[in-house]
Amino acid sequence: MDISPIGIIETPFDDLEGMPIQPSGAKGVQGKIIINPEYTQGLKDLEGFSHIILLYHFHLSKGYDLTVTPFLDKTPRGLFSTRAPRRPNPIGLSIVRLTGRQDNILEIKDIDVLNQTPLMDVKPYVPRFDTKEVTACGWLEQTQGQAEKMTSDSRFKEK
Numbered sequence: 205m206d207i208s209p210i211g212i213i214e215t216p217f218d219d220l221e222g223m224p225i226q227p228s229g230a231k232g233v234q235g236k237i238i239i240n241p242e243y244t245q246g247l248k249d250l251e252g253f254s255h256i257i258l259l260y261h262f263h264l265s266k267g268y269d270l271t272v273t274p275f276l277d278k279t280p281r282g283l284f285s286t287r288a289p290r291r292p293n294p295i296g297l298s299i300v301r302l303t304g305r306q307d308n309i310l311e312i313k314d315i316d317v318l319n320q321t322p323l324m325d326v327k328p329y330v331p332r333f334d335t336k337e338v339t340a341c342g343w344l345e346q347t348q349g350q351a352e353k354m355t356s357d358s359r360f361k362e363k
Contacts, residue, residue, distance in 0.1 A: 209322035211239040211308075213260060215315050220264075224316040225275045226287070227298050235300070235315035237323060244308040247326075251305045255329035256312070261322040262294035285342060296321075299329050 215235040217223040224230040237258070239247060250256065267290060273279065274286040283291065296317065304311035310326075 207324060209240070209261065209324060210243050210326070211237055211323040213237050213258065213315065213317055213319075213321040213323050215317055215319045215321070217317070218319050220318065223318065227300060227314045227316045230314050230316040232313060233315050234303075235312045235317075237310040237312060237326070239308040239310065239323075239326075241308055247305060247308065247310070250302065250310070250326070250328065253302055253328040253330075255299055256302045256310075257327040257329050257334070258296075258298045258300060258317075258323060259325040259327070260296045260298070260317060261324055262289040262291070262296050263320075263322050264318065265289045265291070265294040268292055268294075295324070299334075 213235060214237070216233065224233070268283060269290065270283050271280045272283055272286055272288045272290070274281055274288060289296065298316055300315050301313040302310060303313055
């Protein structure tokens, strides 16, 4: 497998502690995506979308545990039932608002990642394709609304 960054995500968050844990907690937070110049042509027509999906590398995440205590719970949970950043393949996903484009620079809002996060891919968010009728949210059923106020702490820093 050969994957390399196509750009970098710039945000106001230089430290994990105090950072939003989900885009819903980052409403209005502005950021910028600097796409590597050789990929600029691939951004053609993206400005017609209000939201985009970002796939990125949790570049400061090292190691993982298969059981973790997530931010929105006090009970240890299976890693794959959480969005914890320390994973076997440290890949993150966020849906953000696209507010502008100037050549290879994308202006975004609602961003919840660390400054200088390597970007792996960008995709348009299309509600007809991406929105599903959800019938269960597992252990998050009762606490998912708290993500808007919860911020990160040191629990997922390298051990």
